[in-house]
Amino acid sequence: MARPLRFRHSPQSWNLDRLHRDLLRPLDDGLGARCSRPWYRPAGGYDARRFDMDNGDTALFVWDDDEAYWLGNTETPSALWQTEKYTFDEVPYPVARWAQRELLAELREAEPWLADHPHLAWFFLPVFCSKDGSDSTREFFRDHAAGFPDATREEGRAFYESVLRSGVLDEYRYVMASKLGTSERFDHVRMSATMSxxxxxxxxxxxxxxxxPEIEVTTGHSIDFRADRPDVNGEGLLVEVTRPLPPTRRAANTAVAAVRETAETKTTGQLREHGGGVTLLVDCSSFRDDEWAQVKGEQPGVRHRPAAVFRARPSGRIEAYSKGSLPLDLDRAVIWV
Incomplete structure (x- = not known):
C-alpha cells in the first residue's frame, strides 16, 4: 500500500535550468507536464514551481541556495529517487505552510464541499492528495457520511470536523490519517472501522x-490507545477498539449476533495474547436505529471484561452499556442505557 504524501529532500543546489532538465523533461516525456509558478509565494527565501500533469497529477518543488523539497502524487523523476522522505511536521515551517496552502486550495477547488470542513481537509490532506488513495478517501467523506448510517453526508462530515477541531489528534496526524488508507480500492468497511x-x-x-494512540506492548501488538487522567496517578489505561459489521453486511443475521461474533474475534486473538489489562470498546455506530435498539435492549456480553458497547450519532449523542468493572470513567461522555 502506498504511503501518505511526503516530501522528498534533496540536499543539493538547484536552479531553473536543472529543474527543466531533470524534472520537467522526464515528466513531460512520460506523462505530459506543464511547469508554472505556484498559486502562492513561499516565504523564507525559497523559490517554487508547480507541475501539472495531463492525467491530473500534481507535484510541487521548492528550493533555495542549499536544498530543495519535492512533493507530489505522481511519478518521481529519477534525479530524486535516492532522497529521504519527510512529513509536513519534519520540513522547515515555510516549506510546509506553503505546500499545504497550495494543496488545500487545489483540493477545495476539486472538492468544494471541503470548504465547510477546514479541519477535516487539513488533517486528511496527506491521504486526500496521496498517489493512490485520493479518490477512495475523498469518496468516503463526500458520498458515504463518513460511515454513519441513517445520516446525511453533511451530518457525518460535521461530526468529524468537530472532533478534529479540538486538535487533540494533531500531534498524531500522519499515524491516524494513514489508517484511512492510501489504496485505490474503495473499502467502506475498513474505512468505517478506522473512523471508530x-x-x-x-x-x-x-x-x-x-x-x-498506537501503544506497543510486549506481545508485539499495538493497542489502539492509552488513556491518562491528569488528576490520577498511574501508568494509564489501555483501550482497544473494534467495530462490528451491521447484520446487513455480514453472515450474522441479527445485531446481537454481530456484536458477539466481532468481539469474540478480537478477544480470542490479540486481547488473549496480551493477557489482560485492556478495556475493550465495541463501536456499533454502523448500526441503524432498529439494530442498535435490539442490542441495547438485550445488552449481550462480548466475552471480555471490562468492556463497553456504544453507538455514536453525528449529533454527538453516544449511548453505551458496560460489562465488568469498567476502569474508565465515561459518565461525562456517554448516556448509559
Missing part, C-alpha cells in the same frame, strides 16, 4: 482523558 478510532478519541477526550 477517531470516535473513541473523541469519547475519551470528552470523558477527561489525555490520549496516546
Amino acid at each position: 478510532e477517531f470516535t473513541v478519541a473523541h469519547l475519551l477526550t470528552e470523558a477527561g482523558y489525555a490520549i496516546t
